[in-house]
Amino acid sequence: MAGGKGQRIWPASRIKSPKQLLALWGRKSMLERTSERLSPLIGIDETLVVTGSRYEGLVKKQLPHLKKDGLVLEPCGKNTAACIGLSALWLRRRSPDAVMVVLPSDHVIRNKDNFHKVLSAALALAKDDAPLVTLGIAPRFPATGFGYIKLGDKHKCAKGVDIFKAEKFVEKPDVETAKRYIQSGRYVWNAGIFIWKAESILRSMERHIPKLYSGLLKIDGAIGTRRYRQVIEREYAKFEDISVDNGILERSRDIHVVFSELKWDDVGSWSSLDCLGFHDKDENIAIGENFEIDTKGSILVSDAGHLLATIGLRGMIVVQSKDATLVCTKERAQEVKELVKRLRASSKFRKYT
Numbered sequence: 458m459a460g461g462k463g464q465r466i467w468p469a470s471r472i473k474s475p476k477q478l479l480a481l482w483g484r485k486s487m488l489e490r491t492s493e494r495l496s497p498l499i500g501i502d503e504t505l506v507v508t509g510s511r512y513e514g515l516v517k518k519q520l521p522h523l524k525k526d527g528l529v530l531e532p533c534g535k536n537t538a539a540c541i542g543l544s545a546l547w548l549r550r551r552s553p554d555a556v557m558v559v560l561p562s563d564h565v566i567r568n569k570d571n572f573h574k575v576l577s578a579a580l581a582l583a584k585d586d587a588p589l590v591t592l593g594i595a596p597r598f599p600a601t602g603f604g605y606i607k608l609g610d611k612h613k614c615a616k617g618v619d620i621f622k623a624e625k626f627v628e629k630p631d632v633e634t635a636k637r638y639i640q641s642g643r644y645v646w647n648a649g650i651f652i653w654k655a656e657s658i659l660r661s662m663e664r665h666i667p668k669l670y671s672g673l674l675k676i677d678g679a680i681g682t683r684r685y686r687q688v689i690e691r692e693y694a695k696f697e698d699i700s701v702d703n704g705i706l707e708r709s710r711d712i713h714v715v716f717s718e719l720k721w722d723d724v725g726s727w728s729s730l731d732c733l734g735f736h737d738k739d740e741n742i743a744i745g746e747n748f749e750i751d752t753k754g755s756i757l758v759s760d761a762g763h764l765l766a767t768i769g770l771r772g773m774i775v776v777q778s779k780d781a782t783l784v785c786t787k788e789r790a791q792e793v794k795e796l797v798k799r800l801r802a803s804s805k806f807r808k809y810t
Contacts, residue, residue, distance in 0.1 A: 458540050459488050459508040459516065459562040460531055464797040465726040465790065468781035469760065472810060476724065477562040478515050481758075482733060482744055487724065488562045489519050498573050499558065505529060506562075507544045526551075532689055535696040537649075538669060538704040542662055543689075545655040546677045556583050557658070559651040559701075565732055567720040575717040578618040579652040582713060587612075588657040591623070591706070593645030593714040594721050599635035602725055602791065604628055604647035604702065606714055607638075623712035626702060645714065648721055651701070658705070666704045669696055727756050727774045727783075728790040745777075756787070781809050 463476030470476035477487050485493075492504060501522045508516050510530045517528065529547055531540060541559055548555040558576065566572050575592060583590045593606050609624035626647060630638065638644035651658075662670040672692035679688035697704075706712055722732035730742045737743060741752060745759030752770040759765035759777045767775060774790060776783040783793065800806040 458537065458559065459506050459512070460534055460540060461561070461563060462534070463563070464794040466724070467793055467797045468776060468778040468783055468809065469758070473511070474515070475512070478512060478519065481724070482730070482735075486519055487564075488516065491560055491562045491564065492520055494566060494569060494572065495558075495560075498576060501527075505544055505547060507531060507540050509534060532693045535693060536698045537701045538662070538666060538699045539693065539696045541651075541658060541701050542669060542673045543676065545659050546673060546680065549655040549659070550680065553656065555655045556580055557651070557653055557655050559649075559653075561649050561723070563724045564648070564650075565722045565724060565729075567734070571717070572719055574616065575618055575715055575719065576652070578616045578620070579715045581615060582620060582715065583652045583654060583657075587713040588653060588711060589661065589706070589709060590652040590713045590715060592648045592650040592652075592719075593621070593716050594648050595716070595718045596635075596639050596644065596646050599632055599639055600646065601629055601632050601635055602729075603723065604649075605630065605635075605638055605644045606647050608643050608645060608714060608716070612713055619716040621714045621716060623706075623714045626707050645716065646721075647702070648719075649702075649723070652715075658701075661705050661709060665708045666697065666699065669699070669704070672696055726790040726793065727758075727776060728787045730756050754787075 459477045461475060461477060463470035466476040469479055469481060480486050492501065501520065502524055504523060505527050506516055506520065506523060507529045510532055513528065513530055517523065526547065529544055531543065545557060548557055579590050579592065605627045607624040607627065609622035612620045612622055672695055675692050676689050679685045722729055733742065735742065739753045741749060741754065742756045746764045747757045747759060748764060748766045750768045752767045755770045755773040757765055757767060757775050765775060765777050772787045774783065774785050774787055785793065797810055801810045
């Protein structure tokens with residue numbers, strides 16, 4: 458899934474160049490890193506990228522070996538249920554028994570071998586035993602930016618990986634609630650990585666979000682015809698803006714959780730870059746041309762081709778782009794989304810989004 462807006466990564470992420478298509482560190486975008494991370498378990502020939510129509514050229518440039526039918530374009534963003542449902546239609550056409558691995562393209566996973574081990578167990582489970590499977594990440598700290606899954610009874614151990622029934626899904630908690638979750642030992646982070654047959658998720662959509670499913674059927678009937686673009690634009694405009702978590706997982710009783718201890722993070726805001734692990738001696742993450750004096754525990758990003766110099770900062774985020782600069786504390790990094798919302802509402806400042 459490569460259609461997110463990435464508003465919390467402003468000013469690097471903009472409407473014309475969202476975060477998943479940016480090389481925030483190094484030379485590769487998060488989309489490229491996600492594709493490479495799957496190899497050799499899932500090759501480029503088996504990869505499907507779902508993104509917005511405006512990003513077609515950028516995706517093709519970054520993944521030049523993607524198959525012709527490996528790029529599916531959404532006319533507008535309608536959250537993950539619509540995105541996943543649309544991709545399931547295309548994969549089911551490739552193979553009626555197709556098993557999907559659903560991956561956001563803005564994740565960081567540093568232990569690739571362990572990821573392959575966990576994913577292999579999840580694929581086997583989805584193929585032979587369970588209709589809907591998700592990955593649960595052992596929490597490393599009381600995160601308030603992630604959803605959680607409460608684990609139920611242990612289902613089995615497969616390929617050295619523990620698998621549980623999901624008792625319930627919970628939204629992003631406050632810090633005290635997150636601490637209680639971790640102390641209980643029964644909660645894991647919801648990574649938003651799902652594994653299931655294309656047919657299974659479509660059947661679940663028929664049961665739990667029938668209006669969206671009805672629209673998907675109309676799109677399915679138009680695939681490969683001259684009417685396709687007209688039909689998908691019409692039906693997508695009608696779709697409910699709902700996540701697959703809210704629309705399906707929270708309403709289903711037969712969800713299995715593959716437990717993992719992956720070194721995983723979701724690059725949902727600038728403060729997420731702390732997960733990358735390349736801090737300097739003062740615990741700063743410094744990208745681009747930077748010069749610091751007495752600056753500690755900060756995230757400093759300059760992609761404007763000129764120097765970013767700081768003195769005496771503690772726990773700050775400073776991001777300098779060609780035409781805009783962000784300065785905020787790490788504790789308020791999530792509020793960048795609200796900042797972008799207000800900028801877009803302003804006729805004077807909309808051009809910066």
